[in-house]
Amino acid sequence: MKKIRVTIIAIISLTCFILIPCLYHSLAQEATANTPGALFYQANIYYQEGKYDAAINNYEQIINRGLESGNLYYNLGNSYFKKGELGLAVLSYDRAKVFIPNDSDLSSNYEYALESLNLEHHLSASRFNKLVHKLFQHLTIDNLAILLSFIYIVLVIFFMLHLFSPGFKRLWLGFIYASTILFVISAYALNSKINYIDKTAVVLTKEAEVKFGPLENATTYFKLTEGDKVEVVEKAEGWYKARRFDNKIGWVRADFIRLIK
């Protein structure tokens, strides 16, 4: 009797000894396979194999988890480009630019995507806006926030020094003027960037009719083509009121365009 009991215990122990590590390993593998890194890696393999839909699916899975990065949007843009969905490619590149504005690969692909769509950059802006854009185009939103914060701290330090150090009185005005101007311009640039991301949308369909009103039977005012960018000024049920670079405003179906945000 005792022998039987010992044998049963030994079998159970052996089973546990073999099964538990296997179970743990398979669970861990599953967990690892679902990490953003693993999904990204797998998506890249799909891309290499020319399975662009699968690659897009994996990249989108990471984004749907509420995560994003410049390289992720860049790869997604490439996948859409290869798939032939150039509007979505432009949108993804625009999103990537938010994170990696200095990336030369990104700039090159973005230009190429626009060229493929026979589109040009339209910056419907004043000279000042263009200058600000040129000055700060290589900075991300976070970079600009840090810059602003830094200028603000410098200004405060100068104000403090002005109170206590008479030697600074001659210089401080110059510094304060310069810092204030830089602060204002940086703040303007930051605001412009945020507005651009929040309000700019990319046309995803081959052609999108922009109408005088948010109705299917409304008269078409003008047409947009895939990859065009518009500024969304108002939202209605299933419609966006959009402004084109030449300041023409009309209503476009919400599913035709997508915000960069």
Next chain:
Amino acid sequence: MLKFEKTNRFFKILIINISFLLIGLGFTSPCFSKDISFELILDKNKMSLGDSLQLGLSFNSTQEMPAPDIPIIEGFQCRYLGPSTMMSIVNGKVSGSITHNYLLLPTKTGSFKIGPFKFEHNGDKYTSNQLSVEVLEGQVPSTPAQPAAQDEPEIKDLNDRLFVTMQTKKDKAYLNETVMLSIKLYVNRLGIRDIQYPEFNHEGFSVAAFDKPNQYQEVRNGLNFDVIEFNTPIFGLRPGEFKLGPAQIKCNLIVRKQQLRRKPPFPSSGAFDSDIFDDFFGRYETYPLDLKSEESTFTVLPLPEDNKPENFSGALGSFNLEVSASPLEVKLGDPITLKIVVSGEGNFNTVVVPKLKSDKGFKVYEAQIKQEANEKRFEQIIMPMSAEVKEIPELTFDFFDIGTGEYKTVSRGPFPLVIIKPEKEEESKVVENKQLATTALVKEERLGRDIIYIKDNLGPLRKKNSYLYKNTMFLLLQPIPLLLYLITLVIYTRKQRLKTDLRYARGLLAPRKARSGIRQAKKYLDKADTLRFYDILFITMQEYLGDRFHLSSKGITISVIDEHLRKEGVAEDILAKLRDIFRECDMVRYASSQLTRQNMQESLVKLEQVIDYLQRRKA
């Protein structure tokens, strides 16, 4: 990749440039060891104990050598005296030298060796000669004085035997016209050393560095002078009449010690006779002199406006132009080198590169310039940018001929040019490399175009829409500097008010001082020291009331404060308490009354109540 290559190329160029710069510096260094000799000089080789000896460490062919650290010399104590520089002229060859002088004091008698010293500077090693010195007991007989020459007439005024002149070949010149300025140092039978290069006022003129001076002899007013002539070209920078000079030369006059009282203080040998230096330390002394010439007036004439060529750039003189171009058969975008030589006489600083009559169809690069004594060479790269170009246009050079007083234009060219048409498949593009300042032709291959490949890493991943400007912590940190500033501002304002508003300052300090006084009074209460207790109590009360109502503390009496507090509307019971305290204080301090501990306690409480009331009233 392109960026990396550019960076790599940039660093290569940088390293090459720095290497050349260092090599150039090494070769042009005035301390280039091959030409510099290191020599020890002693003013005597026999001396008595108690006497001193001067040792000179002389470096020839340089005047920029730091004082060497000399090792301990056996039998002597050593002290550094300082450097002396010297310009010597031997057989017409001018060279500079520096001597670092040391004073040696013998510590014992005997025969001693000095040197050889080894010295290293800028990586070059120098080794000196060796000298012997004998230190004796008692007096050492002096060497006989050098005999003076007697063949020259005696001149009492030193200025007639030693003076400086300054002259230009003419007193009028056109703007930018080069004129040679000559400054001469005349010396008649005097010993001169440490002659420095002249300095002179030259406002309105551009002046080059002096060449090596010439030395010769000249008879002037029947006297034979040794002359050192310094020459430099100058040219006027703006029209007008300007003062030149006075020229100033600093030098040291050598006089013999022994002959000072009996004879004029001039040694009889030649001005730069080496005997003087050989026997310098013992019997001669030096006197620093600052010799000045007369000043002169010079007129700078403006260039005439009539017939002035459009492209005239200020060149003055008489010039010739030579131009050659190669190759004359090129592909579109290939570089062509123009070799341009402007030769002749005149101010080459004003000569600029001759211009193409028209640069249409060409890209013209900045010319490389090489200036020599009588010519200026330019090497200019031009590049045909259009297949329509058939020739290199004429090159013209305008200058003002000083001899004839007219503007002249010389031109060369045009040069026929053949442009070889590119093959159909090739597209050529000119690529500029600004760092190299050269051009290269790159054939752009356009086999196809595609997007650049995907990234292999995810990069910094973050939550969607989690920008820094939306981050709570970041936003919370933002008011901190402002708060700090506001706190600083409050402190500053308070500090300023304390400095300027005495009433405020006194009022603010009154309770603090009163608290301190009360603490002190309590100590005396515990010790039952009545007299001191009431002293402190009185002072505390006086100071508090003085500070609180901005009155003179010393002048506060019961009548003063009573009247003042009544006006202020202070309650009668408080006034009564104050009166009690004053009375009790007076009793103890002036009538020597012995109040009990109980009385003391009550007085203290009363004072605290009064202060408390007045503080509350203020609030």
